[in-house]
Amino acid sequence: MKKLWYFLSMFFLWSAPSLAQPQNLQTTTLINIGYSNVSIMSFGLHQNISITTASNPSVVDGAGFNSALIGTSTMQYLKFTIFGSGYSTKSIAVSLSAPLSSDYYNLVLATQTMSLLPYGSIPVDHGPVQLSATSKVWLSDIEYGATGSGPIDGIPFQYELQKNPNGSYATLSGAQEHVVIIFTIIE
Amino acid sequence: MKQVALLICITLLNANGIAQNLQSSEWVINPNTIDASDLAIPYTAGEVLPTTINLQATEDLSVNNVSNQVKWCIYAQLTPSTSANCSIVVTLGYNSPPVCVDALKTNYTLELNTVATPFISGKGTLNKGVVSYSLDNCSLPETSSEQYQIVYTIQTGSCPL
Numbered sequence: 001m002k003k004l005w006y007f008l009s010m011f012f013l014w015s016a017p018s019l020a021q022p023q024n025l026q027t028t029t030l031i032n033i034g035y036s037n038v039s040i041m042s043f044g045l046h047q048n049i050s051i052t053t054a055s056n057p058s059v060v061d062g063a064g065f066n067s068a069l070i071g072t073s074t075m076q077y078l079k080f081t082i083f084g085s086g087y088s089t090k091s092i093a094v095s096l097s098a099p100l101s102s103d104y105y106n107l108v109l110a111t112q113t114m115s116l117l118p119y120g121s122i123p124v125d126h127g128p129v130q131l132s133a134t135s136k137v138w139l140s141d142i143e144y145g146a147t148g149s150g151p152i153d154g155i156p157f158q159y160e161l162q163k164n165p166n167g168s169y170a171t172l173s174g175a176q177e178h179v180v181i182i183f184t185i186i187e
Numbered sequence: 188m189k190q191v192a193l194l195i196c197i198t199l200l201n202a203n204g205i206a207q208n209l210q211s212s213e214w215v216i217n218p219n220t221i222d223a224s225d226l227a228i229p230y231t232a233g234e235v236l237p238t239t240i241n242l243q244a245t246e247d248l249s250v251n252n253v254s255n256q257v258k259w260c261i262y263a264q265l266t267p268s269t270s271a272n273c274s275i276v277v278t279l280g281y282n283s284p285p286v287c288v289d290a291l292k293t294n295y296t297l298e299l300n301t302v303a304t305p306f307i308s309g310k311g312t313l314n315k316g317v318v319s320y321s322l323d324n325c326s327l328p329e330t331s332s333e334q335y336q337i338v339y340t341i342q343t344g345s346c347p348l
Contacts (some may be wrong), residue, residue, distance in 0.1 A: 027211040029246060031275070031320060031335045035328040036222030042232040079233035081226065086330030119235055119327045144327050149233030 035083050039090060039185045044077035044154055051161050065172070070105055070161040075112065077147075077154030078183070082120070084144030090187050091142065092123070095135040097180035104167035107131045107179065109138060112156035120145020127157065135184060208253060209261065209341040213246035216320070221328070240273075240322040245280075248307070248316040250287075250341060255311035260292075260346035262303040266336040273325035275299050275335050279307055282316040292346045298323065299337060305346035306339070 051071040082090055094109055111127035123139035130136075139155065147154040159181075219242075226234040250259060263277055278296045282288050292308035307316060 025209045026338055026340045027209050027248075029211055029213055029337045029339070030215045031242070031244065031337070032215065032217045033242075033272075033322070033333045033335070034217070034220040035331050035333075036220050037331065038223045038226075040223055040230065040232045081223070081232050081234055081327070083327060084329035084331075144329050146235045146327055147233045149228065149231050153233055 037085055037187075038081060038083040039187070040082075041078060041080035041092070041183065041185065044079065044151055045074070049073050049076065049159060051159060053161070065104065065163060065169075068163050070163055072161070073159040075152075076157050076159070077152060078157065079147045079149055079154040080142075080185075081146045082142055082144055082185070085187075088187055089141050089143050090185055091137050091140040093135040093184045093186055094129055094131060094138045095182050095184070096131050096133050097182055099133050100179065101173065101177050102167070102171040103164055104169055104172050106162045106164050108160045108162050109181075110158050110160050111138070112158060114155055117145050118148050118153075123155070128160070131179075131181065135182075137186070138183075208250055208259075209339060210249045210251065211246055211339065212248075216242075216244045216246065218242040218244040218320075235327055236273075236322075236325040238324060239276075240325060242320045242322060245317055245319045248313065248318055248339065250309065250311075250313040253311060257343065258289075258308070258310045258345045259341050259343055260305055261307040261309075262340045262342065262346075263297060263299055263306040264303040264338045264340065265299040265301050266338060267301050268333070268335065271335065272328050272330075272333055273322040275337075276321045276323050277306070277337070278319050278321070280317045280319055282307075283314045284312075287311055287313045288316070289345060292348060294346075299335075303338075303340055308346035 051073050053065070053071050078092070080092070096107070100107060107130075109127060109129045109131060111125045114122050114125065116122060120143065123145070124141040125139060126137050129138050221236070221240065223230045225236060225240055227237040228234045248261065250261070253259065265275065276296060276298050279288075279293065287309045289308040289310065292305070294304070294306055297304060297306050
């Protein structure tokens with residue numbers, strides 16, 4: 001009997017390591033990734049933008065302000081990176097820091113042809129936008145997107161100086177007018 | 188009677204060993220939030236996320252109660268997710284004892300997918316295997332958060348080449 005117990009003991013001792021071998025055991029790790037609500041934008045050109053009007057006034061058309069389109073800026077590009085939040089869209093609004101000094105003309109932001117963004121869908125364009133001290137939505141329905149940061153990446157647009165059909169010639173002055181244009185991301 | 192007690196002890200030891208072979212030091216990892224500083228050119232409008240984002244997140248894997256002669260393989264698998272924005276990569280770094288890991292059959296850097304894939308091949312006890320995580324090939328996030336669940340499974344035998 002003792003021999004039998006001895007045999008059984010040895011068997012279990014011998015088999016202990018093999019019984020302890022891994023048997024499809026598992027462990028699980030959960031990684032939570034959080035994204036900040038990133039919305040940043042800038043412009044392709046940072047220098048001052050100018051619209052030059054006619055330099056040779058005449059008796060016939062005065063300062064050259066009689067045509068509907070008085071002057072146009074160079075092409076501008078708005079660049080942005082916007083992370084999605086999953087529950088809301090973002091818009092970009094534009095306004096002037098102060099009203100224009102003359103009502104004879106309007107300053108208009110005119111969107112040019114938009115191509116597909118590298119990431120995200122093309123925003124809904126509400127242009128052309130007549131700029132005023134009141135903020136107006138220019139681009140909307142941006143869930144997420146990035147325009148690229150190259151020199152001509154971004155949403156192309158131009159500033160146009162247009163004649164206001166209801167404006168008064170008497171409000172014109174000979175001085176230059178400087179305006180500050182404010183772009184705002186709205187969620 | 189003594190023999191019976193010995194048998195019971197051995198049996199209990201075996202059962203206990205099976206229950207504690209593979210362990211990880213973390214259940215849930217919350218890396219730092221990804222923000223504008225993580226863009227390919229930080230804080231630059233128009234930029235997107237870079238090819239690789241190091242999550243600065245690590246955990247320790249360990250294999251215990253295994254005979255020194257027993258070879259094993261840890262498989263890694265990503266559970267299916269519909270909102271995954273990136274690939275997730277796990278990297279084995281420091282491991283102790285180093286002789287435990289079979290370098291020839293270990294995938295030190297592994298891009299996880301929904302199929303269990305051989306990761307670490309070893310033998311005997313692994314006291315500590317430090318694994319770190321990074322994101323690869325991310326597009327812009329469409330939501331404010333994502334979850335990746337990784338399942339590690341241990342099986343006997345070396346990892347297949």
